[in-house]
Amino acid sequence: MAGRDPLRPTPGRGGIVPRQGDAFARLQAAIGYRFDRPALLREALTHASAAGGAEPSYQRLEFLGDRILDLVVAETLFDHFPDAEEGALARRLAALVRRETLAEVADAVGLGDALILSPGDEESGARANPAILADACEALIAALYRDGGMAPARAFIDRHWRPRMEAAAEPPRDSKTALQEWAQGRGLDLPIYDLVGRDGPEHAPTFRVEVRVAGLAPAHGAGRSKRAAEQAAAAALLGALTADATEPTDG
16 A cells, blocks of 8 residues: 655644645755655755654754765865865865855755745745755755765765856955954954844844954944854954045045
8 A cells, every 4th residue: 555655744744834745856856866765855854843843853964964065075175176275175165065055056956845844934934044945955965865875965966066166266265264364464363253143033043243353343244144144244344444444544
């Protein structure tokens, strides 16, 4: 007797909002992989608010997927740029594995349509939330690894991250790195970042960060992640330094 499709959300279970049953099939077609253990894919797509303690959410898989992504991208960068120094490789890695890139990949494969969400998150537009998409994308990588080993996980990462890696002729120079180099070049201590606030709902928070460098007025930034807020704060302080340098002097 044929059983219920384990990838199809169960109406009413854990407050899950029913979605079209073929969303999971479309996702598997988009990533080019069919799961032998569909429960792993379901876990990778289940938000904690929908799990409600009755079934696992994607949080544990997210933890594993983050490490797998770092390893594969780092190894690919190491092989692709044999003459690059550690600092340049590190900047490339940070840009490739950041939340924004993960959300772009998730959007490209239609991951949001297959998410299992609570009614509240469904109504608040969580399917398009970059933070949720990024976390679920990391969970998907881990699910691929747990189901089929490193080969399918590596193939997924290679397909979606290698073009981004090869498109960047020069390693990115983010605001935090630029501010750190500015401070070090003047013999100052490294910039200090402090989380000064967090606003918004749990699934879509906004973080507010203050950055301080000795002898300078602090600057502030906000973002959907602490990393993004730190980057915004560093950019704000660099902008202030540039403005000060271009101000006309009396004479």
